[in-house]
Amino acid sequence: MVFLEFEKPLELLYEQLDKIKEVGDGGVIDVSDKIKELEKKIQNTRKEIYSNLTGWQKVQLSRHPERPYTLFYIDQIFTRFTELHGDRCFADDKAIVGGLAKLGSQTVMVMGHQKGINTKMRQYRNFGMANPEGYRKALRLMKMAERFNIPVVCLIDTPGAYPGLEAEERGQAEAIARNLFEMAQLKVPILCYIIGEGASGGALGIGLGDRVFMLENTWYTVISPESCSSILWRSWDYKETAAEALKLTAEHMLEFGLIDEIIKEPVGGAHTDPEKMAKSLKSHIKKELQTLQEMQPDDRITARIEKYSKMGDFEEVDLNEKKPAKKK
Amino acid sequence: MSWFKRLKDGIQTATKSKKEAPDGLWHKCEKCSELSTHKELDENLYCCPKCDHHVRIGSEKYFNIIFDGKYTRLFDEIVSKDILNFVDLKSYQDRLDAIYLKSDVSDAISVASGKVNKKPLTVCAMDFTFIGGSMGSVVGEKISRAIDYSIENKTPLLIISKSGGARMMESAFSLMQMAKTSAKLTLLAKHKLPFISLMTDPTTGGVTASFAMLGDLNIAEPGALIGFAGPRVIKETIKRDLPEGFQTAEFLIEKGFLDFIVNRKDLKQKLDDLLTMFTNVESEAELNEEPASAS
Ligand SMILES: [Zn+2]
Numbered sequence: 001m002v003f004l005e006f007e008k009p010l011e012l013l014y015e016q017l018d019k020i021k022e023v024g025d026g027g028v029i030d031v032s033d034k035i036k037e038l039e040k041k042i043q044n045t046r047k048e049i050y051s052n053l054t055g056w057q058k059v060q061l062s063r064h065p066e067r068p069y070t071l072f073y074i075d076q077i078f079t080r081f082t083e084l085h086g087d088r089c090f091a092d093d094k095a096i097v098g099g100l101a102k103l104g105s106q107t108v109m110v111m112g113h114q115k116g117i118n119t120k121m122r123q124y125r126n127f128g129m130a131n132p133e134g135y136r137k138a139l140r141l142m143k144m145a146e147r148f149n150i151p152v153v154c155l156i157d158t159p160g161a162y163p164g165l166e167a168e169e170r171g172q173a174e175a176i177a178r179n180l181f182e183m184a185q186l187k188v189p190i191l192c193y194i195i196g197e198g199a200s201g202g203a204l205g206i207g208l209g210d211r212v213f214m215l216e217n218t219w220y221t222v223i224s225p226e227s228c229s230s231i232l233w234r235s236w237d238y239k240e241t242a243a244e245a246l247k248l249t250a251e252h253m254l255e256f257g258l259i260d261e262i263i264k265e266p267v268g269g270a271h272t273d274p275e276k277m278a279k280s281l282k283s284h285i286k287k288e289l290q291t292l293q294e295m296q297p298d299d300r301i302t303a304r305i306e307k308y309s310k311m312g313d314f315e316e317v318d319l320n321e322k323k324p325a326k327k328k
Numbered sequence: 329m330s331w332f333k334r335l336k337d338g339i340q341t342a343t344k345s346k347k348e349a350p351d352g353l354w355h356k357c358e359k360c361s362e363l364s365t366h367k368e369l370d371e372n373l374y375c376c377p378k379c380d381h382h383v384r385i386g387s388e389k390y391f392n393i394i395f396d397g398k399y400t401r402l403f404d405e406i407v408s409k410d411i412l413n414f415v416d417l418k419s420y421q422d423r424l425d426a427i428y429l430k431s432d433v434s435d436a437i438s439v440a441s442g443k444v445n446k447k448p449l450t451v452c453a454m455d456f457t458f459i460g461g462s463m464g465s466v467v468g469e470k471i472s473r474a475i476d477y478s479i480e481n482k483t484p485l486l487i488i489s490k491s492g493g494a495r496m497m498e499s500a501f502s503l504m505q506m507a508k509t510s511a512k513l514t515l516l517a518k519h520k521l522p523f524i525s526l527m528t529d530p531t532t533g534g535v536t537a538s539f540a541m542l543g544d545l546n547i548a549e550p551g552a553l554i555g556f557a558g559p560r561v562i563k564e565t566i567k568r569d570l571p572e573g574f575q576t577a578e579f580l581i582e583k584g585f586l587d588f589i590v591n592r593k594d595l596k597q598k599l600d601d602l603l604t605m606f607t608n609v610e611s612e613a614e615l616n617e618e619p620a621s622a623s
Binding site: 161162163164165167168169170171172173174176177178180181184185200201204205207208220221222223228231232233234238242245246247248252253256258304305308309311312313314315316317318319 | 404405406407408409411412414415416417464465466468469472494496498499500501502503504505506507508510511512513514515533534536537538539540541542555556557561562565566570574575583584585
């Protein structure tokens with residue numbers, strides 16, 4: 001088990017538990033009561049820690065090395081997943097995976113950012129940071145889905161689009177912009193789930209949909225707390241402060257009206273019970289797809305554009321006034 | 329002079345406007361170090377008389393370059409709000425208040441409608457001096473309304489980008505402006521109204537990764553820095569120096585992302601050429617007449 005720094009009390013309890021179990025294994029002393037007691041304590045401590053997480057702690061959880069990634073969810077939720085590769089222009093990006101799959105009798109086009117599960121795989125997946133060909137592959141799959149009237153499900157988990165030299169040469173900005181433009185008019189339903197990190201344009205590049213949901217311990221905003229700290233505080237030391245200031249948690253996003261709903265995670269985070277997490281995600285996808293499929297494509301597109309048109313908050317001042325009227 | 333005073337007048341009369349010149353009589357070119365007077369520079373549309381380096385200019389200068397005299401400013405009443413009570417080294421509200429005191433513009437983008445050699449055009453132009461031309465809710469909303477206006481009045485749309493990217497102090501609200509502006513642009517396309525995107529120095533981040541790259545025509549000023557990630561971030565990522573001319577307009581046109589590069593002096597004529605390309609008329613003479621449908 002991997003413990004995050006704020007989980008220290010839990011780690012200590014688990015250590016105690018291990019020691020007591022060892023004693024018990026000796027067979028001389030009956031430790032069953034002690035074990036029960038400790039297990040209860042662990043449960044309560046976990047509840048306590050997790051009922052009051054800060055923004056930064058949620059960022060850490062969203063990056064937990066044991067957190068389930070896109071391919072795990074695909075495997076748990078769908079059947080007959082057939083991965084489709086390549087953007088037909090340049091390459092196959094390993095940081096975004098996608099393909100056709102069945103959800104019961106319904107065919108879906110599912111895609112998402114993919115992070116690696118060990119050092120070697122993390123390199124292979126480029127840490128979930130896609131290049132332009134990743135976004136173009138995603139768009140190719142979406143356009144195919146549209147042709148065959150297949151709904152699209154996007155799982156988002158990225159620290160950002162890759163800021164590399166070749167990425168610029170091949171038009172990282174154009175690739176993301178094109179996806180936003182095309183997704184706005186896609187005739188089939190699009191469901192988006194932030195399952196881990198939702199960093200900036202790299203997340204949004206497959207994140208424009210009819211409904212957008214966040215798992216409980218994820219974050220979504222325009223910049224990582226680290227980069228925000230380095231730019232606005234001119235130091236890397238203010239990531240915790242930046243995470244609070246950015247109001248990047250699922251609760252904030254829901255309050256702002258920028259997402260539609262929060263999906264509960266098991267206490268302790270999705271990684272403590274990945275199967276349970278996948279199960280609740282599955283039933284959620286089923287329910288949401290059904291609702292969206294009842295709508296006419298044109299109505300769906302109109303509502304989608306309307307939804308994004310409303311995003312933003314500003315003041316409208318009387319230009320004859322001397323100063324912009326400010327609410328304080 | 330503060331922005332709201334001029335805004336009160338509503339309709340602007342061009343050129344004669346204020347000097348707005350930086351301090352001192354001489355301007356030293358940041359590229360070739362040539363000295364020129366501000367008057368010379370102004371007459372040369374803020375391009376260096378010696379090396380043609382395009383100095384960054386604001387929205388009003390572009391309006392004056394592009395439009396035939398009079399134009400109408402739109403949506404100036406929309407101003408930024410500290411949605412999140414965001415505080416870094418300074419509070420967002422304090423930053424806004426400080427800028428209002430010295431700025432000529434009310435946010436990082438201004439919208440105006442007017443005529444280019446008698447052809448109607450809606451123009452959005454960004455101001456780098458306003459928090460680095462960053463895109464917050466106001467930039468998104470003004471572009472959104474400019475698109476509605478273009479559709480209502482059946483005019484083509486020009487957006488002149490000049491931005492460091494997203495406005496971090498508006499966090500996810502600023503991110504969503506990428507989705508908002510891109511989604512709204514699909515409506516302009518549905519109405520078959522051309523969208524010209526002019527990228528000027530610099531155009532980076534979320535602005536590039538949304539409306540700036542979505543033009544029916546993507547054009548740029550010479551030498552403009554255009555990219556998704558900033559050069560510093562890329563350098564830190566790849567841990568080596570960037571090739572000469574990387575992420576310039578000249579680099580982007582070679583990579584296939586621009587239709588052409590336009591010198592500021594030729595901008596108005598080029599726009600005129602483009603606008604006629606999207607207009608079907610009976611005779612060539614009609615191209616120079618005022619369109620009957622214009623409002
Ligand atoms: Zn010069």
